[in-house]
Amino acid sequence: MRYTLECIECGTCHNLGERAYVCEKCGGLLEIKLSDMVDLDISDWSARPLGVWRYRELLPIEAGANIISLGEGGTGLHECRRLASVLGLKRLHVKNEGENPTGSFKDRGMTVGVTKALRLGAGSVMCASTGNTSASLAAYSARAGLRCFVMIPAGKIAAGKLAQAVVYGAQIIEIDGNFDDAMRLVVDAARRDGSPYLLNSVNPFRIEGQKTVTFEINDQLRRLPRVIVLPVGNAGNITAVWKGLLELRALGLANELPRLIGIQAEIASPIANAFKQGLDHIEPAAKPETIATAIRIGSPVNWKRALAAARDSGGLIETVADTEILQAQKMLASQEGIFVEPASASTIAGVRKLVDEDLIDPDEETVCITTGNGLKDQEAVAFSTERTTKAKPTRESVMAVLAQSCSI
Ligand SMILES: *Cc1c(COP(=O)(O)O)cnc(C)c1O
Numbered sequence: 001m002r003y004t005l006e007c008i009e010c011g012t013c014h015n016l017g018e019r020a021y022v023c024e025k026c027g028g029l030l031e032i033k034l035s036d037m038v039d040l041d042i043s044d045w046s047a048r049p050l051g052v053w054r055y056r057e058l059l060p061i062e063a064g065a066n067i068i069s070l071g072e073g074g075t076g077l078h079e080c081r082r083l084a085s086v087l088g089l090k091r092l093h094v095k096n097e098g099e100n101p102t103g104s105f106k107d108r109g110m111t112v113g114v115t116k117a118l119r120l121g122a123g124s125v126m127c128a129s130t131g132n133t134s135a136s137l138a139a140y141s142a143r144a145g146l147r148c149f150v151m152i153p154a155g156k157i158a159a160g161k162l163a164q165a166v167v168y169g170a171q172i173i174e175i176d177g178n179f180d181d182a183m184r185l186v187v188d189a190a191r192r193d194g195s196p197y198l199l200n201s202v203n204p205f206r207i208e209g210q211k212t213v214t215f216e217i218n219d220q221l222r223r224l225p226r227v228i229v230l231p232v233g234n235a236g237n238i239t240a241v242w243k244g245l246l247e248l249r250a251l252g253l254a255n256e257l258p259r260l261i262g263i264q265a266e267i268a269s270p271i272a273n274a275f276k277q278g279l280d281h282i283e284p285a286a287k288p289e290t291i292a293t294a295i296r297i298g299s300p301v302n303w304k305r306a307l308a309a310a311r312d313s314g315g316l317i318e319t320v321a322d323t324e325i326l327q328a329q330k331m332l333a334s335q336e337g338i339f340v341e342p343a344s345a346s347t348i349a350g351v352r353k354l355v356d357e358d359l360i361d362p363d364e365e366t367v368c369i370t371t372g373n374g375l376k377d378q379e380a381v382a383f384s385t386e387r388t389t390k391a392k393p394t395r396e397s398v399m400a401v402l403a404q405s406c407s408i
């Protein structure tokens with residue numbers, strides 16, 4: 001297997017053994033390309049546990065590398081019959097990425113990215129974050145013995161995610177600005193010599209780890225679904241999912257690929273707007289706002305590849321309102337026992353909307369990728385209306401409450 005690191009704009013090749021995030025010629029994003037796919041021996045895959053490193057032949061890490069792992073990937077693919085019938089679909093599965101070690105899909109990218117950081121001899125790593133990236137990087141860098149800096153928008157990340165970064169021992173830099181400001185600042189800092197290795201989704205090694213979710217879906221379902229739905233913030237994940245699908249096809253493991261449907265929040269939806277208007281650029285959202293903090297991003301760095309993924313797969317990018325997200329979160333939890341954070345619930349809200357608009361056919365087998373665990377963002381649930389029932393600590397009082405709800 002040969003890997004090259006190529007600019008997505010001008011095709012210039014870069015050295016894989018050096019730190020590079022953007023093209024030195026034109027500033028475009030870099031992508032890892034695999035060649036010799038047809039000769040690849042993947043006969044070992046089925047003997048290995050389900051997870052990111054099952055697919056190591058497709059990951060750009062040399063044999064014998066010290067792999068920094070916490071057991072990422074191998075998340076459940078749950079068939080949701082009750083929810084499917086509520087939404088009007090024949091078959092719906094949820095690929096629950098909240099089951100990862102730090103509770104989000106970011107761990108798939110970090111196991112590869114932090115492993116690469118060590119290979120590059122970095123002593124420290126950094127990221128800007130809406131919460132989950134910092135939680136994940138903080139954990140994997142701790143595991144690797146690297147120093148970690150995370151930059152977050154002050155007051156704008158869920159308490160559970162901040163607690164993770166704190167306990168894993170990252171140095172947390174809060175800025176008085178939004179995620180887009182933080183991103184700009186870390187990308188700028190990463191240009192200087194001696195700065196920490198940058199692990200946002202401009203980093204091509206993270207995308208490589210994240211693409212494994214599609215290999216797992218294919219292995220768990222023993223086929224690919226017709227539609228894959230996922231939330232879109234900075235758009236690294238939809239980029240990764242599409243790359244994974246193209247590689248499955250190049251390997252001869254898939255013929256027809258699913259349609260990719262990306263979901264954005266209404267007031268943070270530059271990619272959905274560009275898609276709907278048929279534009280080849282995005283107009284950043286100056287004041288992105290949504291309860292789904294993980295996708296509260298106005299100027300997504302991977303917008304171009306996200307548009308391409310939606311268009312090339314015959315999919316689309318749609319928006320949903322916060323009220324729809326909260327209803328969907330409640331629905332998934334109460335109908336199927338799966339508690340996801342608001343950004344992840346946007347996929348269920350999106351399916352509901354698109355089935356109603358005839359943009360998803362009831363016969364199309366659908367997989368929603370729920371990206372993060374609901375326990376991270378308990379504030380969001382405070383908006384739910386039904387709460388608790390009070391009772392006195394007596395048998396009579398308890399029996400009275402039960403009698404009201406059941407027939408005892
Ligand atoms: C990071 C994140 C997203 C957005 O992913 P992108 O790659 O930025 O599009 C969605 N949901 C959750 C829970 C996340 O942590």
Ligand SMILES: [Zn+2]
Pocket residue numbers: 007008009010011012023024025026027028
């Ligand atoms: Zn270039």
